[in-house]
Amino acid sequence: QVQLVESGGGVVQPGRSLRLSCAASGFTFNSYGMHWVRQAPGKGLEWVAVISYDGTNKYYADSVKGRFTISRDNSKNTLYLQMNSLGAEDTAVYYCAKASCSGGSCPLFLWGQGTLVTVSS
């Protein structure tokens, strides 16, 4: 069925790196833009990054620019988020979400269940 499944979360020390993955199934992955959205414990949603259908266009929130990198492998139907120089403020559930078009300027129709990243020593 149509779904997104995130993985790669866990506990990581401050300053270290982590890579999240999002496996897509049930739809033509290489036709849609994909986003990462995060939610700190007990807080609201924060948009993180978007990548276009072919990976050529990427945009980031200021809070992660220069530290996080969004990428995709269309041959594997998988979205990634490489997170470097992690700090306590990055502790959150990270959701991947499918846009309804090939770029970023469209609503998020499909969400994964999220993966928790905890930055702690």
Added chain:
Amino acid sequence: EIVLTQSPGTLSLSPGERATLSCRASQSVSSSYLAWYQQKPGQAPRLLIYGVSSRATGIPDRFSGSGSGTDFTLTISRLEPEDFAVYYCQQYGSSPYTFGQGTQLEIK
């Protein structure tokens, strides 16, 4: 960056009542690219409304969206028990694609 401010922060109503949630943008949202999401505890968000007023697939018609420019509203005409949740607006017209801080809709 477009800042979205939602009000009220918490709304206490009873089933059967009408709910009106507000989302105000710091600058005009381009091409009416404004969406509303519902999130229940322990669940991922779910798209309700996009393009200001279009309901997503499977969303009951008691949910409606309206507004333009910088002021937007989500209305739930008659609250059902399953509607009590947190609601977020999002603008997707220009990066960064910001969310509002959310409105908690709770049972009175």
